[in-house]
Amino acid sequence: MKSIIFTLLALASTALTTPILTSEEAKLSSRQLESQADVLDTLLSVIQTHTANINATTQAAPENPDLAQQNAAAAALAPDLNAITAALTSATTQFAKRSFVEARTGGGGGGPPKSCPSDCLLIKVKIIVLELIYTIKFIIIKLGLACVLHLLTPLLLALVGLVKALDKVVLGLLIVVKGLVTAVLGTLAGGLLALIIW
Numbered sequence: 001m002k003s004i005i006f007t008l009l010a011l012a013s014t015a016l017t018t019p020i021l022t023s024e025e026a027k028l029s030s031r032q033l034e035s036q037a038d039v040l041d042t043l044l045s046v047i048q049t050h051t052a053n054i055n056a057t058t059q060a061a062p063e064n065p066d067l068a069q070q071n072a073a074a075a076a077l078a079p080d081l082n083a084i085t086a087a088l089t090s091a092t093t094q095f096a097k098r099s100f101v102e103a104r105t106g107g108g109g110g111g112p113p114k115s116c117p118s119d120c121l122l123i124k125v126k127i128i129v130l131e132l133i134y135t136i137k138f139i140i141i142k143l144g145l146a147c148v149l150h151l152l153t154p155l156l157l158a159l160v161g162l163v164k165a166l167d168k169v170v171l172g173l174l175i176v177v178k179g180l181v182t183a184v185l186g187t188l189a190g191g192l193l194a195l196i197i198w
């Protein structure tokens with residue numbers, strides 16, 4: 001009899017401590033949220049679509065463009081640069097949702113999944129960062145910084161936001177990314193980098 005009561009009590013307390021998901025969270029977890037690695041893979045392919053356009057647009061701009069030509073090229077680059085900023089922000093939001101659901105369901109605690117551990121996530125982020133900063137370097141060398149500053153500032157801030165969201169999962173990521181960005185863009189875009197709070 002005692003043991004039955006204990007069992008019932010144990011069951012009752014499990015029921016009480018098991019988090020009750022809101023329908024939105026249940027939908028998220030039942031949809032099997034993409035892993036961080038999947039989000040990064042999707043992000044890279046979206047970014048590459050846009051950097052390919054950006055490279056073509058930048059390539060097509062005249063050498064030593066005058067002010068009007070710089071501004072025309074910047075206007076042509078705007079949709080792709082803004083799309084990258086939006087994709088970075090959206091990926092960051094997905095990471096935030098993911099750790100929330102995991103915290104409520106007790107699954108994994110937001111750490112890196114076994115299929116793509118910390119080192120693997122680090123490599124994916126590095127590839128994304130390098131793709132972006134070499135493309136940005138190409139733009140700045142060809143067109144100068146002034147005409148694209150208003151487009152590159154939100155993009156870099158969104159990139160840093162993404163890296164900060166993942167820095168909890170991949171320890172030291174922010175320092176690695178800061179090193180890469182500074183090495184590639186430091187002398188070209190000092191004014192832009194000065195706006196970033198790492």
Ligand SMILES: *[C@@H]1O[C@H](CO)[C@@H](O)[C@H](O)[C@H]1NC(C)=O
Pocket residue numbers: 048049051052055130131134135138
């Ligand atoms: C765009 O150009 C940059 C600089 O040359 C390069 O690093 C990047 O991989 C290029 N991206 C694509 C998609 O061609």
